Amino acid sequence: MTRDVQITFDCADPAKLAAFWAEVLGYRLQDPPEGFESWEQALDALGVPPERRNDASAVVDPEGSRPRLFFQRVPEGKQAKNRVHLDVRAAPGLAGDARMAALEAEAERLVSHGATRLERHEPAPPLAGGHIVMADPEGNEFCLD
Template identity: 55%
Template sequence: MASIKQFQITFDCAEPERVARFWCEVLGYVVPPPPEGCATWDDYNAALPPEQRGSAFAVVDPSGVGPRMYFQRVPEGKVVKNRLHLCVRVGTGLVGEERLAALEAECARLIPLGATRFRLLLADEDNESCLVMQDVEGNEFCLD
């Protein structure tokens, strides 16, 4: 029997803290306390060598249920479609106009945070409607 493993989701990005704080707003995640010996994350960053400052940031689900999310700075920019994306489940159990209304309401909440609306995929015989979005660095995610 396989054991259940914890996992984290890691994002490669240009601005780790900016992207992390966006996802905190989307998912209700929080920034964990700074490491022992540091009063704030700014203090922790200031103690790092200059080339490592601002190179990573992490956020957690305050309930402890969802995976930790880790954001790391990489030199290259995003150039192609994600091979993996997050689906933010805002319309679970809803169908038709009620589902579309839930997707549109969440989209309207996320756009002022820096998200971009990309494409609405309407329901067909196999799938319910979903709304494809992009985060503050252009990473695709779905509202479904």
């Protein structure tokens, strides 16, 4: 039996983090429930008070084949290194200098959207192609691979 998977992020600002990851992955914000033209309209109808309207957000793959990312507000901040992280495949099929140049270009683009560059790992053939460790705007580590 196969199952779908959703990746959930605990965070302080779901709307901001959802927008960041939509940019990283080429996703889009999830549409409001059927019958509503906007999330604002849906939240009004559901009686969600203004101070609770950024409690959650989600982004989806426009083609519907990759997992949904869900962002939920939690009171505590990030405490330690992630035990699980995302590898963003930013240089598929590339090797050596071309791979690292593609990763550097993507790192620069993501820094302009709020990411932080943490460290670069040089290629170490035959098993390691090289990667760049990044953090999203709330400090969650991910790799450009």
